[in-house]
Amino acid sequence: MSSETVRFSDERLAEIDKLVKRYPSAQSALMPVLHMAQEDFGYLSMDTQKMIAELLGLRLMQVREVVTFYTMFREQPCGSYLLEVCTNAGCMLNGAYELAEHMCNTLGIKMGETTEDGLFTIAEVECAGACGGAPVVQVNNVYHEHATPESMDALITKLRTGQEAVSEGGAA
Amino acid sequence: MIPSDPKQVKQICFDRINIPNVHKLSVAREHGAYEFLPTVLNEFDSDKIIDEVKTSGLRGRGGAGFPTGLKWSFVPRNTGKPTYLLCNADEGEPGTFKDRDIMRFDPHLLIEGMIMAGFALNVHDAYIYIRGEFLHEANVLNAAIEEAYAANLLGENILGTNYSMNLTVHRGAGAYVCGEETALIESLEGKPGRPRFKPPFPAVEGFYACPTVVNNVETLATVPAILKHGGEWHAAIGIPNNTGCKIFSVSGHVNKPGNYEVPMGTSMKVLIEEYCGGLQHGTVPKVIIPGGSSTPWLTAEHYDVPLTYDDIMKAGSFLGSGAVIVMDETADLVALTRRLSHFYAHESCGQCTPCREGTGWLDRIMVRVQGGAGTADDVDVLHDAAQHMAGRTICALAEGAAAPVLSLLKFFPEDVKARLAEKSA
Amino acid sequence: MTYLFINDEEVEVTPGTSILEACRQHGVDVPYFCYHPELSVAANCRMCLVEVEGWPKPAASCCTPVSEGMKVKTQTEGLKKDREMIMEYLLIHHPLDCPVCDQGGSCKLQDYTVKHGASRGRYAEPKRAVINYELGPFVNTCMTRCIHCTRCVRFADEVAGTGDIGVLNRADHMTIAGIVEEALESELSGNLPDICPVGALLDKPSHDVSRPWELDRHKSTCTQCPHGCDIQIESRGDVVVRIQPIEDSPEPWICDRGRYVYDAFRSDNRILQPKLRQGEQLVAASWDDAFAKTVELLKDKRVGILFSPDWSIEGQTAIRLMRDALFPEAKIAYGLHRRDMRTFAFEEGFSMTTAQIEAADHVVVIGSDLRQRLPLVMQRLRKRGRAGKPVSRIGAMNYRTDMQIDRDALIRPRDWAAVIARAMEQVSEVGKQASGFEAWMAAVPERHEAGKILADALLSDGCALLVGEEIRAHEDAAALIHGLDLLMRACGHAESESDGRNLLPEGMNRQVLSATHGDVRVSPGDLFAAASAGELDALIVIGSDPIGDGLFPTAAKAAFDKVPVVQIGSISGELADRVDVQLPAAAYSEIEGTFVNMEGRVRVASQPIKSLGEERPLWKVMMRLVQVMGGEVPVVSLDELRAVVAEKLPELGEAWKAGTIDQVLLKPRRNRNVDYLPAKPSDAFDLDVVSRYSLYREGMWARASALLSEAGRIHALDDLLVHPDTLQSLGLEAGEHTVRTFLGEARYEIGTREDVSPGVLFIAKRGVAGDLSDVSVASIEGGRS
């Protein structure tokens, strides 16, 4: 992608225009705009980052620093479904590692990898803030609490066959 | 006033939590939301509100337990600069999941609390900084805020008064340290969330160098009840210096994990046995982490500790965010510590030498120890490395990172030694 | 004042001082890495911990303000252990490569390891791998050695203003990284290795050349720009390996031009022995033979003298003595960047110090590429910007500043009079008047709105006016400066204690030159014209390169083709092809001498490095010349020479005597009695010519430096630039076009850029378009008729 091809839609640009006004300075809109870009383009390529720097009147380095600091921002594409398994204390004490291993086996990949068909990426994440429902798996940012090997297998099957779409819209 | 019967419990933040669809403005209003707001906007002034909050004894629910009224009174007035109110909804401390419930079930409670706090502090732009993963909660909040704008509860001339306030939800993007208030401010300014050293304190120079108040969701959600019923009313709940109710997020080896709002002073044992249905295995917990993973561990010895800032401190830990992680006899404490060390090594913002290098070092040693490849020296090194991180850094993350390691070494040295012996065996 | 106790001793500091500064001010040693007095506080290394009585934990002293009665301890058992641990944390990922590291010997990490470290590291895990990054021709990176103090990041943000170094990632995979295409976009990049406390950022040119302990250090003065920084020249034997700023001088930084020019000291371009022309070639000769030839060329001849103002005051005085003894009729020219030789209402030089400019209520930059001309003043303006103080600017080009300029206007040089008249109108309206306004305004038919920016700035309480080369080199400079002077007087910025009139000089020593040579001065243009017209028999050129630099290359070539030239200097330059005799004079690194910078600050070079060849200090060459020509030698020692200087410049004489020479501030000359009205510009050509000054390419030293030339290539722009509208109005597009001037026609590659004022032809690359330097107006031919 060259910077000419990475472009927000006009609706997005209008939305960003409004968003910028909510803050004392346009730099504050950087994170929301990065979320939007990731939603629209899948990940944050260097060209996307340059485009955003220009859009908000920032230096590329200011954008790079933010993109690389926060774990939710991705500089590489990932699978259509991002399965994020929390393995922190609450979930660990309730079988998260066993669950994660099971899911890896089901998908036939290792932690952090993407399936060959580009459908699933599995990752271990830090405490999701839902320990009451441990273990917790986020699928494209939708929480699945009290997850079990069975419930996850069922979900993966559904996603694979397109019977269930997971998404919760809204980036900002 | 500490009732021991769960059904008798007075609830403040969770008062409306079980009402279906209370996230909708119409439903919330049927159940008292914004009822008292006109009175506050028309009849109260800053000093009165701050006085009521001081009288209430409310202490910050985000972790540090700093008296909220006092914090508000530090904000300089008439500086010629705007004052900002930031709600800390980053909820990243492992074990904590209380703010999420307030936001997704009763967002109008938080919004009302923020309008009142904003009015008291003469704030015209307020922000809710919510952790990036809480997309659903952000969407619920945004919908609620939209309704509130439409009903003139937010925006210009709220309810016909001359007070105006905008409220914006701002999503984080996966960084625990952004829960620290100055990191939160940096993040909200569109930068990496690296904490600032203090002074200057945010109350004087915070968001874009303007006076800024950062409060936790639960803290702000408590404000409407305090103003409605009076500070005295709130002060009468719990015990002196530890007033009101507190939501405890209980997780780990209990039968009914979840959020429970109980009056301060309720005992840990009552919380675990009567509310949470007791332990999964055995009768006495092996370890209780009382206030989120960054707080030092308590053991069976303190099973009875009253849930107050002061009592838990006396027992050697902190009430923190009220995230109680319970471990029964089946817990592998070396593995748990290793996992928590990994968390801090992942989340350190990286600026302070002891934290950047120390967290990674602890993590790598713990991996080795857990894998049975530890050496006798490791115990000393772990101790030294953890000890000299704590309290020598810009923010308290490093101290939090040291806590599990130091607790493990203090209470369960034999568990560590057993692991070390594995290799030689 | 705040009183506190440091290690039981009571000390006094200004309120708000940090504990660390309080310790530094009172000679108490507290170790630190990230703190730097010139940068914002980051407080990230945590090495500066101290104990404060009553505090539960040690405090970082760099970011903790003192408070009344505070009891600070800097040496305790606890702190010893803390420092040991900080060192251990820092070293876990640090390579153990001190023996091969350039920083070895001047490394804070190494020093502190010896002083504060434990005897052995206990880290047994793998070390992290870090990638290096490209920072251009001057800076090497070895990022595994980085200790993340972020000094370089803060430097890039705050001092260089380029913000191209940042912190990527977090936790222990956090890295310092640059965003650089080919080179750091900063003319101050060479300071990065200096501020890096370890060996992560290293000086590339001196990389692997030497270790710090092998070096001799010489205090000298940089003459590469009028800032005239104090420098420390480091040499191994007589080979210069590095130039560095001097600690505790007014400016802790030096620019890349002054720092990296040193390779020119040994370049092929040096004049290290006398030479004589034999056909096409200059051939080495003995001093005697060279002088014999010189005598033959100059004896009883009508001679013109051109010299560089960058020689020391002693050298320049010797030139005057030589002239008076041998050629009492001779005209002298110096400086190649002034067309209008009438007296200026305020002469070249600053009436303010750079610190005062930084603190002024308002600063207006009038027609100057300050970043290239005076990088260290630009850096001061950036500091202003960060402190929220305004900087406005008017000029022919939106020169890059790496800061937020508050108000900006693009104008053509021919508009200056209209700008000034507009400002006069506005300040008059609010009752600020100077006698002379009416006549001056009446002489200018137009008004230009950019004058509002000027007037608004002048109406603030304190205003620093920085008048640059676009005015100084203007054909009507004396009238424009008179106009500005009237404005400054009307607005109260011309009193001696609040004088805001600063005229950027081209080189060093301008304040003293008018006293020592003003009476015999002519413009170089006149000098060359006289030679070409047969009114002179020979030229003596002392250290200038009128073909490579300045506004008169075409005239210079014509003159040199007509008369013999005796060249005296340190560098051959582009005129060498046309000279008959070359006599070597010592470089500024090789002499003892006195210099004056644009603030009037006296700089003393006291520890010369050894000469490389047969060159002699200029004053000795001059005296020898007098002798061989049969004149009476006026001085035989530096002291005698200084006595002559002191006659003309009593301030210097007294200061030499009192040993306070480095505290002198010489004010530039003010001439109240001038009264020049602006002339009507001729409109024979529709474009005004403005040429770029590149700090990497301007001056014979810089061009002789391979290091600077390389940087110049990287930072080069198109040959000629105009505003897109300028070409569009001619119906042309960017490309090769014919440019017509009073010298004739030539074809040039012309690019476009919004940053150039419409109506201006901007010469971005001198050299290539060198001949255009002679003109101030031109037209582009072609397009629709």
Ligand SMILES: Cc1cc2nc3c(=O)[nH]c(=O)nc-3n(C[C@H](O)[C@H](O)[C@H](O)COP(=O)(O)O)c2cc1C
């Ligand atoms: C590493 C770190 C993480 C924190 N995370 C949170 C958090 O997620 N939510 C929160 O409310 N406070 C958090 N805090 C505490 C805040 O810094 C701050 O004390 C709090 O938001 C103040 O609000 P309160 O007075 O209402 O409690 C954290 C502190 C530290 C040092």
Ligand code: SF4
């Ligand atoms: S203690 Fe750790 S997380 Fe906190 S500021 Fe320092 S490096 Fe960052």
Ligand code: FES
């Ligand atoms: S000098 Fe104070 S923390 Fe680095």
